[in-house]
Amino acid sequence: MMLKRVAVIGAGAAGLCAARHILSRVNRFAPPVVYELTDKVGGTWCYDxxxxxxxxxxxxxxxxxRDLRTNLPKEVMMFPDFPFDSSLNSxxxxxxxxxxxESYxxxxxxxxxxxxxDSVRPVVSADGEQSRTTWQMTSSDWSGRQETETFDAVFVCSGHYSHPHIPSIPGIDNFKGEVLHSHSYRYAEPYAGQTVVVLGAKASGLDISIELVKVGAKVTLSHRLPRITFPLPEGIQQSSPVVxxxxxxxxxxxxxxxxxxxxxxxxxxxxxxxxFLDGRQLGLEIQDHVMTPLYRFLTPPxxxxxxxxxxxxxxxxxxNFNVQVQFCMAVLDGSVTLPSRGEMEQEVRRELQEKLSRGVEHRHLHMMxxxxxDYCSSLASSxxxxxxxxxxxxxxxxVWRQRGVHPQKYRERNYRLVSDARWEELN
Incomplete structure (x- = not known):
């Protein structure tokens, strides 16, 4: 039996997870080739x-x-079969x-x-049968030498935390101060004593605002979410969105x-x-916040x-990565038979329409x-x-509940997993 060849794009957490599962199935899969644009593993976790x-x-x-700490404890973050060092705080x-x-x-x-x-460009070639589609991956190394290889499948694990979304704000060229995205924020000290408007109050907006007031910045947290009701540090005030x-x-x-x-x-x-992908060629519409159709948020039909x-x-x-990768491996080894292209497209349309009918904004369709x-359980069952x-x-x-009650202190807690069904707090 011919071993399937799989390419993995990205050596962050998702790409490493994909490579680990491919390498564990030596009877069905050849060793993968993992394409990475930098000289390090870890993806978005590589601080620079x-x-x-x-x-x-x-x-x-x-x-x-610089001072980012996880907003989930290590007991929840870990790959299920690879725990963090137990001596570390949560x-x-x-x-x-x-x-x-790196240890993983x-x-x-x-x-x-x-x-x-420094470049990877898949080229699709097919003989008219879906099952015989192959992928030609052309890469060039730092010296400019090019190489093309053919694969049976590709895992795209390049993440979505590196291309900032810059909202359109009329008159922004009139602003006389500094405009930057959190992608380019590293630490608070340069903003000591300044007046800062932070646009957006999700995880990074709230965390960075708290960092800024600690160095004496005066912060306006501008957002369109429901008004935050838990106590914010002195020096942070809320406002409606900048328009x-x-x-x-x-x-x-x-x-x-x-x-x-x-x-x-x-x-x-x-x-x-x-x-490195041609969305139209793949039948995909890739927008800023939504990519569709993707069957089970994974594969273009x-x-x-x-x-x-x-x-x-x-x-x-x-x-989540661990579950997604195992489902995809089951598709590739034949354990899971996908519906027809038409059936998959119909299911994606039905699911997205159901979300929209519940009032979910279009740009939030990938939020789970x-x-x-239920999504992870369904993939595991299938x-x-x-x-x-x-x-x-x-x-x-x-932890989600604690974040809403004690946004500055919830990270002081430590936990231990007692069993597959029970945890306990250590302090």
């Missing part, structure tokens, strides 16, 4: 104090800031997650299969008020960008040997949150592998 571009002109991928600085991923890579002997490249910049450089808010500021910091999320790992948002990431648990243990959901939801 620089911003902008590398000396070779490529954009700097990392969106990590909430970790980013360098500990990076160290964990070393433990599963993934390193020898990673190639440092325009006046001719004199002042910011105008949705409620009609205006205010001057030294800095406008955009915590407005990230866009899907796959410069027209090319079911191409898999996107980790595009779902508001999930428990590493466990509470839906992630793929015939073990589901996530109930303790993952239980602890995740407890």
């Amino acid at each position: 104090e620089r911003v902008g571009t590398y000396p070779n002109g490529r954009p700097i991928h990392s969106s990590m800031y 909430f970790l600085p980013h360098h500990e997650v990076q160290r964990y991923l 890579c070393q433990s599963h002997a993934i390193g020898p299969h990673i190639r440092a490249v 325009a910049v006046e001719d004199d450089g002042r910011l105008r808010f949705q409620d009609g008020s205006v205010s001057s500021a030294d800095v406008l910091l955009l915590c407005t999320g990230y866009n899907f960008r796959y410069p 027209a090319f079911p040997s191409l898999f996107f790992i980790g595009i779902c948002k508001m999930v428990c990431p590493f466990p 949150q509470l839906e992630q648990w 793929g015939g592998f073990a589901p996530l243990p109930p303790v993952t959901r239980s602890l995740y939801e407890e």
Whole structure:
């Protein structure tokens, strides 16, 4: 039996997870080739104090800031079969997650299969039968030498935290201060004593605002979410969204008020960008926040040997990647038979329409949150592998509750998993 050849794009958490599972099935799969644009593993967890571009002109991928700590405990973040060092606190600085991923890579002997490249461009070739589609991956190394290889399947694991979403704000050129996206924020000290408007109040917006007031910045947290009711640190006030910049450089808010500021910091999320793929050729519509159709948020119905790992948002990431990868492996080894292209497209349309009918905004169609648990259980059931243990959901939801009550202190707690169904707090 011919071993299937699989390419993996990206050596972050999702790509390492894909490579680990491919390498574990030596009777069905050849060792993978993992394509990575940098000389490190870890993807978004690789902290780089620089911003902008590398000396070779490529954009700097990392969106990590210096003092970031995880907003999920390690007991929830871990790959189910690879725990973090038990001596560590539950909430970790980013360098500990990076160290964990390096250890995961070393433990599963993934390193020898990673190639440092500066461009990867899959080219689809098919003979009219879906099952015989192959993928030609053309890569060039740092010296410019090109190489083309053919694969049976491709896992796209390049993440979605490196291409900032910049909202259109009328009159933005009139703003006289500094405008930056959280992608380019590294630490708070340069903003000490300044007036900062932070646009966006999700995880990064709230965390960065708290960092800024600790160095004496005066922060306006501008957002369109329901008003935050838990206590915010002194120095943070809330406002409606910024909607325009006046001719004199002042910011105008949705409620009609205006205010001057030294800095406008955009915590407005990230866009899907796959410069190495031709979305139209693949039957995909790739927008800033939504990519469709993707059957089970994983594969384009027209090319079911191409898999996107980790595009779902508001999930428990590493466990989610682990489930997605195992389902895709089951598709590739024949354990799971996918519906026809038409049936998959119809199911995607039905699911997205159902979300829209519930009032979910179009740009939030990939957000899972509470839906992630049924989603992961469904993939596990279809793929015939073990589901996530109930303790993952239980602890995740407890931490989510604590974040809403104690946004500055919830990371002081530590936890321990007692069993697959029970956790306990240690302090």
